[in-house]
Amino acid sequence: MIEPSTHLRDKYAIAGAGHSRLGKVPGVSAQGLLEEAMLNALDDAGLTTRDVDGLICRGPDEIYTFHQIMGERLGIDAGFSTTLTNGGASQVMGVALAAMAIDAGMASCALVGYGRDNWSRVHANKENHMRGSGRPQQMYGMEFGPEFGYYGAIAAHGFGAQRHMHDYGTTREQFGAISLAFRKHALNNPDAVMQKPLTMEDYLNGRMIVEPFSLFDCSLQTDAAGAVIVTSAERAKDLRQKPVLIKGFGTGNNISGWFNGDNMTHTGAIQSGQTAYAMAGVGPEDIDYAQIYDCFTYMVLVQLEDYGFCKKGEGGEFVASGALDLDGALPTNTSGGQLSEAHVEGMLQVVEGVRQLQGIYGPERQVPNAEIGLVSGHGGNTVCESTLILGAA
Amino acid sequence: MSDDYAKAIPVTGPESVPYWEGAKKHQLVIQKCGKCGHHWFPPSTVCTGCGSRDINWVRSSGKGKVFSFVVFHRLYHKGWDGEVPYVVGIIELEEGARMLSNVIGIPVEDVKCDMPVEVFFEDATDTLTLPKFKPV
Numbered sequence: 001m002i003e004p005s006t007h008l009r010d011k012y013a014i015a016g017a018g019h020s021r022l023g024k025v026p027g028v029s030a031q032g033l034l035e036e037a038m039l040n041a042l043d044d045a046g047l048t049t050r051d052v053d054g055l056i057c058r059g060p061d062e063i064y065t066f067h068q069i070m071g072e073r074l075g076i077d078a079g080f081s082t083t084l085t086n087g088g089a090s091q092v093m094g095v096a097l098a099a100m101a102i103d104a105g106m107a108s109c110a111l112v113g114y115g116r117d118n119w120s121r122v123h124a125n126k127e128n129h130m131r132g133s134g135r136p137q138q139m140y141g142m143e144f145g146p147e148f149g150y151y152g153a154i155a156a157h158g159f160g161a162q163r164h165m166h167d168y169g170t171t172r173e174q175f176g177a178i179s180l181a182f183r184k185h186a187l188n189n190p191d192a193v194m195q196k197p198l199t200m201e202d203y204l205n206g207r208m209i210v211e212p213f214s215l216f217d218c219s220l221q222t223d224a225a226g227a228v229i230v231t232s233a234e235r236a237k238d239l240r241q242k243p244v245l246i247k248g249f250g251t252g253n254n255i256s257g258w259f260n261g262d263n264m265t266h267t268g269a270i271q272s273g274q275t276a277y278a279m280a281g282v283g284p285e286d287i288d289y290a291q292i293y294d295c296f297t298y299m300v301l302v303q304l305e306d307y308g309f310c311k312k313g314e315g316g317e318f319v320a321s322g323a324l325d326l327d328g329a330l331p332t333n334t335s336g337g338q339l340s341e342a343h344v345e346g347m348l349q350v351v352e353g354v355r356q357l358q359g360i361y362g363p364e365r366q367v368p369n370a371e372i373g374l375v376s377g378h379g380g381n382t383v384c385e386s387t388l389i390l391g392a393a
Numbered sequence: 394m395s396d397d398y399a400k401a402i403p404v405t406g407p408e409s410v411p412y413w414e415g416a417k418k419h420q421l422v423i424q425k426c427g428k429c430g431h432h433w434f435p436p437s438t439v440c441t442g443c444g445s446r447d448i449n450w451v452r453s454s455g456k457g458k459v460f461s462f463v464v465f466h467r468l469y470h471k472g473w474d475g476e477v478p479y480v481v482g483i484i485e486l487e488e489g490a491r492m493l494s495n496v497i498g499i500p501v502e503d504v505k506c507d508m509p510v511e512v513f514f515e516d517a518t519d520t521l522t523l524p525k526f527k528p529v
């Protein structure tokens with residue numbers, strides 16, 4: 001039994017957030033994109049690289065000890081530094097780890113970020129384009145998959161979507177409601193890659209990739225990076241930007257496997273959410289907005305259930321009700337998310353989660369009276385989850 | 394059997410040799426715990442049910458059901474050119490272990506979760522046989 005931890009609640013804060021150019025950014029490496037985001041985050045806080053003594057990254061997966069490459073490029077020595085390899089759960093976890101490292105006295109001001117040049121990699125050659133991936137083949141399973149024509153994250157997540165449809169009667173129209181809601185948000189975000197409205201007819205006529213997912217169920221392939229600064233709530237008060245408090249965080253990892261038990265319909269978000277809620281001293285009813293990891297539409301629906309925003313099996317009705325809109329019950333992925341803004345495996349959702357509480361947006365994008373937000377990270381081949389609950393200072 | 398087999402050839406890990414050797418003899422073999430009776434897949438050196446090291450390879454009935462499935466419409470590998478759409482399923486064997494394979498012998502639009510299936514063996518090359526599944 002894990003005891004709830006509350007001593008970190010509101011003790012640490014995010015003092016600044018930034019992102020790089022998003023979309024097709026040829027001629028810039030993943031490292032260059034990440035530097036761009038990190039410098040923007042430092043500017044946001046009114047800090048420079050000289051103030052940083054903690055560095056947590058996730059790099060292109062095939063680069064060994066990526067944080068060392070970034071430290072060298074930025075000219076930073078750090079009391080605490082590491083590269084995380086937990087897939088899309090790494091980015092939210094990086095923020096949690098920064099707070100823990102500062103609390104343990106190993107750093108005082110940490111940069112957390114991730115950049116990827118995925119559009120450039122996927123379009124670098126025909127082989128990558130056919131595989132739909134910029135990562136080397138060697139990083140994937142070499143038996144019990146490829147010999148059966150099983151490739152890619154779309155199929156892995158598709159199994160979960162199919163089983164959810166079977167168990168709960170969830171429909172493709174309900175998945176479509178998620179795509180449509182996030183596209184509406186993207187239209188109010190000038191930095192978002194997707195700037196054309198999306199209708200249900202467009203969604204249903206979308207080219208089928210791996211059924212039950214069509215083109216519009218799948219997140220974007222983009223060059224992009226995001227970064228945030230974590231420091232004590234006390235220190236953040238004296239910096240340029242309004243501090244955003246880290247109220248709670250959690251993780252949950254169904255690493256016994258996506259195919260095991262009912263893991264594909266009851267995800268790591270259940271435990272991750274419970275841990276984060278307990279630390280923050282809040283429940284789903286207190287959350288004013290959410291930034292939910294949206295690699296694929298289905299993952300939004302199942303995480304909304306697992307975080308307790310609706311009952312298990314009722315995610316379809318919840319998303320179809322308009323709940324995700326800016327004036328809905330739970331405004332979600334207010335930047336357009338990975339389906340319509342850009343895809344940096346959750347890092348941009350941390351950035352957007354912070355900015356909503358900095359209160360920097362006009363009424364077209366600002367969640368009215370936002371005080372508490374939830375950010376989720378999901379990945380590691382679909383079984384790892386991390387959760388961050390942020391609060392206004 | 395064919396000399397110009399264009400699909401991916403699995404790179405076999407040391408723990409899975411008995412599985413592939415069994416397939417060559419048209420037998421589906423999986424691991425069973427000598428202590429608690431649990432069956433599991435993919436192969437490992439410990440029972441995933443109880444943690445025991447008492448592991449035996451046993452023959453599966455080859456019968457099971459489709460726990461979930463996806464239909465590939467997009468081509469990810471040139472070896473599948475001309476075969477899309479095709480079904481990749483997670484098969485739950487009667488013994489409880491789940492494994493990934495193709496579901497064949499049924500129109501793709503008729504495949505359903507929980508549909509009963511049974512194993513058959515496809516000799517892909519002289520040294521590779523793949524366990525695949527068809528409706529009962």
Ligand SMILES: [Zn+2]
Pocket residue numbers: 426427428429430431440441442443444445
């Ligand atoms: Zn056992």
